[in-house]
Amino acid sequence: MDSFQITAKKVVTLVMVIDKEQRKILLGYKKRGFGAHLWNGFGGKVEPGETVKDGAIRELKEEAGITVKPELIQKAGVLLFFFEHDPVGLECHVYKAYEYEGQIQECDEMRPQWFDIADIPYDQMWEDDKIWLPTLLNEQDPFFGKMHFKRKPVEGGDAMATASTTSKLSTAVAAPVESMSPTPFGAAQPKNGPYAMFMHHVERNLPSAPKEASLDGSIASFES
Numbered sequence: 024m025d026s027f028q029i030t031a032k033k034v035v036t037l038v039m040v041i042d043k044e045q046r047k048i049l050l051g052y053k054k055r056g057f058g059a060h061l062w063n064g065f066g067g068k069v070e071p072g073e074t075v076k077d078g079a080i081r082e083l084k085e086e087a088g089i090t091v092k093p094e095l096i097q098k099a100g101v102l103l104f105f106f107e108h109d110p111v112g113l114e115c116h117v118y119k120a121y122e123y124e125g126q127i128q129e130c131d132e133m134r135p136q137w138f139d140i141a142d143i144p145y146d147q148m149w150e151d152d153k154i155w156l157p158t159l160l161n162e163q164d165p166f167f168g169k170m171h172f173k174r175k176p177v178e179g180g181d182a183m184a185t186a187s188t189t190s191k192l193s194t195a196v197a198a199p200v201e202s203m204s205p206t207p208f209g210a211a212q213p214k215n216g217p218y219a220m221f222m223h224h225v226e227r228n229l230p231s232a233p234k235e236a237s238l239d240g241s242i243a244s245f246e247s
């Protein structure tokens with residue numbers, strides 16, 4: 024497990040928009056960057072000076088074109104992602120929203136689409152989503168999860184000759200991630216993305232939502 028030890032983490036957000044009446048969920052097809060070619064909720068890095076929730080609302084607006092009021096978006100859980108041989112983990116704050124304003128719009132990064140909840144394309148999503156997304160949909164939140172990923176071997180490529188996954192995230196603004204990755208994105212992309220989940224642990228129905236995770240993989244504090 025030494026190969027999964029982290030010494031730092033990056034905070035990212037993920038917003039799941041749900042139409043309870045129609046039993047539908049809004050997902051976006053990620054056209055480029057980290058998690059390209061997978062369906063996902065909307066989110067990204069939190070910028071300096073903004074709260075995690077404000078970051079989540081901003082990313083939803085940027086990626087899906089819609090607005091949610093701060094009081095109508097709720098923290099559902101925190102997921103801590105470990106990537107083998109990467110000292111930087113990802114602390115992903117997951118939110119749920121049942122109402123929104125504005126017109127859903129495609130952008131250069133994401134193509135939004137509604138899916139029936141009974142028909143979520145888990146085989147084209149990050150592998151961990153089938154573990155925690157039903158928890159959110161079944162209202163067994165707040166939750167806390169930790170997921171360990173190994174890089175998938177890539178045919179004809181040196182999959183391990185990679186710099187920090189998350190250091191690529193930090194440079195994603197300056198340069199397209201595709202150009203920095205040893206794994207060519209596109210047709211050769213392995214199913215569910217370039218990482219295979221190796222281990223996971225999820226705690227459900229917590230008394231309140233986690234606010235922060237510790238580097239050792241426990242909950243450091245809860246939302247008040």
Ligand SMILES: Nc1nc2c([nH]c(=O)n2[C@H]2C[C@H](O)[C@@H](COP(=O)(O)OP(=O)(O)OP(=O)(O)O)O2)c(=O)[nH]1
Nearest residue numbers: 035036037056057058063065066067068149151152
């Ligand atoms: N559903 C799901 N989402 C994940 C997983 N891992 C992971 O980073 N994400 C999400 C969280 C973030 O929304 C996004 C990663 O952040 P990012 O900063 O690369 O997002 P981005 O490419 O949109 O970049 P930016 O907008 O911040 O510039 O991917 C996962 O295992 N499952």
